[in-house]
Amino acid sequence: PPVADPPPGARALGRLHARRLREIYRSAGWPCCDEIEVELLAAGLLERVRSGQGHETLRVSDAGIVHIAGSLVVNRGALSRHEALVERVAREMTRAGRIAWRGLGLRARLPAAADGDKPRWCIARPDVFSIRNTTVEAYAQPIVHEVKVNRADLLSDLRKPDKRAAYLDLGGECWYVLGCDAKGRAIGEPEEIPAECGVLVAQGDRLVVARAAVHRAQPRMPFSLWMSLAKAQPVPGFEEDSQALLAGLDI
Template sequence: MAALTTVHRRRLREIWRSAGWPCQDMIEVELLAAGWLERVRHDSGHETLRVTDAGIAVLAETLQRNRGARDAHEALVERVAREMTRSGRLAWRGLSLRAKVGESWAMAMPDVFSVRYTTFEDYLEPVVHEVKVRRADLLADLKREAKRAAYLQLCGECWYVIRDGIARPDEIPPECGVLVASDQALDVARPAPKRAMRLPFQAWMALARATPLDGGHLDESQAWLGDASGR
């Protein structure tokens, strides 16, 4: 059969969680032919589907792979957030923010949102970092123009932080900067365009309700990622 795809894995998971009623489509045919599903005929005459031991092994492997990707993603998010706090910024992870995109409102949840540690609103310089460690996730995210537009309504700089090797910088839209994460460093592949902006009122309210990452000591001697200013 064709190579095991995300669609096959998703269908296996759906059948595992359900009563196993067949859809009788080509995805099901391929799963049956590969031995990951089997048909079960009941006394009443109807058939259902059951995930075989081979299918369960596929589900277990998928779980481990997804868990590894989540762990890698969370580790890089933490790394970026810590860089923000070490450079004297206040940083939040997974902050839910509301932004006006066109005529409608959209919810945005950047991986890292940060502002400068300052008492002057004009110097806040809000920044969004969106972290991607898998190419498939990055490509899917790049298609979500409304999400990116919401980020740009909430920050003066928007960055994609990508694991080394998953994409070229020119694949990222020009309105966003690109940081490439290797094991040793976070390297600026393309600076983010800077835009003067003030935080909208709803963003202030979200910040007031949330708790920033504990930054420990603020080390002003370290310049934050992509910023050479010393204000």
Template structure:
């Protein structure tokens, strides 16, 4: 028996039969997990004219019903975010705001803890560090969540520390895959500590050159102390760091511990930390 022609196959496929065998395929339902890559593409389409990229990410968004194709009178195809896609964008934005709020809360708690220990702390600094990658040496900008030094008049006693705050496991794992970032922190500080929200990670997941703390029921607990190194700088810190600190405002002392001008210092509590 001769094989059917292409026209016959096309016609029979349209009616669902080829040589008496059903040519209709049963639609397959493939579960696609929505990732940050999908959400990013969804935002890009939302903010753009919707020209298709025709890659697998776009195909998955179309399959999930978050995007749909539209054709104009000239036959040009563009993409449009569906109502379900808009709902996904709104939910993603709400989750990001909540994560930022949790992160900022923990950053503030760590910064205040450093101040109560008698240290001078800063949030959101943008510092330049010298990083060596292989045999290549270069500069990299880093933004530690909390940077603190001891309140001292002796450069050798500064003990600069970087605290990196993580409240989501995905952010922690992504950060651990960035050795250059840790190298930048180690260039500007004698110790680096990861502070984790409860339950998002283990101490043994963090590289040994860093310490690990965890916030448990509102209390910072040390899971592994950070190795402390002396920085090879006569002034205690790299010059670029000193310049950044000169332009920045440190975290203020808690209101209950501040004193007004002219207030009797004999009323100061006896348990304030010693300062070298």
């Protein structure tokens, strides 16, 4: 028989609920007895199962399976939109005469948690990291681009000052690149983004500057960063200029 639609209350559940459903579906179903679990049970997405020994476990209901499937479709759609915009930004950097990388894991220095403490370190993962295509180290001008296509993801990111501090440590400029919603509206306003960061909005085929980034004097890029770049594969560059030169030669 066809599976019934999930109960109306299930439509108000968020990403944490969908994640918990997936975890229970992959596990033995031992209960956590927290609020998320209670809400899933009340929505009919989980069922309690008692064994012959009296142990109680959880099982994802048919409605829960439908909910998992729906959340996976949404996640894939958001991921594909994010990846497409990351690719656009990286390509724009290469067109601007820069060398760009996607998805790097780079060691960044964070301010000390308190006066007198040692600086902290973390691994930052900017969506796009780029430097100028130059042979002079002082002209490298590293830039970080962080891409957001979902408003909830943007707001969550803005509540993480350490993540932003890591990006600013890596680059002389840090930009947020914002996608648009189904009505063509940017998922955020420039005023919502910290003043030290620039804002780009993806409008159709263009990346429009909503606010320029603050350019900061950047110290020399550390050797560890150069090594990370050397071991990673940059975005393939465009060869239009080279091809145009070749077209004028009799070879």
